[in-house]
Amino acid sequence: MRGRIKPERIARVVISFALASIVLSTGCALLLKTGWLPDRFPSYETHHYSHQLHIKEVGLDCDFFFFSIWESNNANEKHTPPMETCLLCHYHKRQFNEKDCQNCHIVPEAKIPQVLTALHFSHEQHLGIAGMEESCDVCHVSNLTSTRQKDRNIPNMQICLNCHYHDEQYQNLQCLNCHTDMWSIGLKPLSRFSHKGNFLRDHKHYAWSQTEVCAQCHSQDDCMECHADNSDELTRSMKQHGRVNAAFIHQPDYLSRHFIEARNDPSLCITCHRPSYCETCHRAHGISDIAGQDQRADSPHPRGFADEFSPNFHGQIARREIANCASCHDQGADSICIECHATYNDNINPHPKGWTSDKDMFRDRPCLYCHVQE
Known part of the structure; x- marks a missing residue:
């Protein structure tokens, strides 16, 4: 019956808990014997975790961790198991007392960012299909071989097309039956687009006639960095970026507000100023000490910056604003x-x-x- 957890599912979870007690002497011993060494995992991950070890080698069922997924009808619901689930097998009283967290948490203060998926998708409906209720790896094909927390095992489109035959819709770009938003999916490979030559002057013709093409990479914020609201005027520094007389380019009181333009378009700043110019002044005024930063504790980047499934993933930002990255990483x-x-x-x-x-x-x-x- 929809809306309630099936009795056989409750029984399965109870059996899984019983199994967890049995494997304490074998499974957990295997985990300890294998050893979770930090150098086995990339430094940009937040937790030490292996699907292969827990599911294939120890033999735990997916229900043991993801019991809430059976009633999920939203692709963006978060089903990450809480720490209490881990503690059913992993007794870490000493580590809690001594705050020794890095055996499990590579970056103790970090949280796993939520995976945002612009899809109409229901786990409840899919798990109700005959033959799929016992086989998560029909869609999550790499679960049994995944050894890193970074491997989220999100199915790609080809996995969906193994069952959903949408050739006609695919060819005619009728995508909204499945996709709620197409912002992250390009119409053509990036190599087909060129901004060379006189594109800065001529791009308005493309923006007016092919807005949807520009929107594959650019948001409205990108336009507003140069154009004032509801007008075609450019900022003063954009108009006069070729004039290297700083006194002429920068308006009075520019020092107190220059960080706004520097953050919006650092490529304008590095036309005249090297990153070392900024760092020297910032250090002298005690604003920052880039060379001495602890990247984990004092990183200027948002959560999920190194996670490819995070909306804050650095890869997308670097492709759009590489000059922003280069202002520090040069x-x-x-x-x-x-x-x-x-x-x-x-x-x-x-x-x-x-x-x-x-x-x-x-x-x-x-x-x-x-x-x-x-």
């Missing part, structure tokens, strides 16, 4: 970006889908920072 070949994105490390691809380039990745200097032949 170390060239020693850039913090390369710690993760170079081919000799985790090999996390920074390029968007459809990326093409006329550069030779093993010869041209910008590419050589990351692409290294072994």
Whole structure:
């Protein structure tokens, strides 16, 4: 019956709790024997967790963790198990007393950001289909091999199309039966669009006639950074960015409000000023000490900045406003970006889908920072 938890589901959860008690002497011993060492997990994760270890090797059922999902009709509901679920097997009284949290929590103060999915989706309906009520891995195909908390195992569109045949709707861009919003899905590969040449002067023609194309990457806020509300006027610094006389460009009292323009469009600032110019003044006035920051405790970035499923994910921001990143991260070949994105490390691809380039990745200097032949 819809709206209530089925009796057999309650029985399954009870059995799972009983199983948890049984595996304390074996399963938890296996966890301790395996060892959760921080260097086995990337530093940008918030928790040590392995689906493979808990589900495949220990044998716990998904219901043990995600019992609320059986009545879920909203793709954006959060079903992350609370700490009390972990404590059914993991007794950490000593760690609680000593506040020794980093065996489980890589960044103790961090929270797992919510995954926002612009889809019409119901777990309740899908789990009511014959053959799917026992098989989460029909959709979450990598659950049994996932060893990191970062692997959220969100099904891609091809997984949906294995059962939902929408070729006609797909070809005709009739997407709103499934998708509530298409903001994150490009009409064409990014490489098809070019802003070279005189685009700054001519882009108004495209913006008027092809608004939906621009909206694939740009929001209204991007327009407002240059254009005043309800007018076609540009800001003074935009009109006169080629005039390098600072006294002429900046209006009186600019020092007290320059951070507004610097945050909106740092590329204008670095036309004349290097990042070191900003840092020298900021340190002298005790505003910040970038070199001495503790990246975990005092990071200027929002929660979820390193999580690809977070609305604050840095990848999207970097593609739109790379100059903003470069205003602090300007170390060239020693850039913090390369710690993760170079081919000799985790090999996390920074390029968007459809990326093409006329550069030779093993010869041209910008590419050589990351692409290294072994």
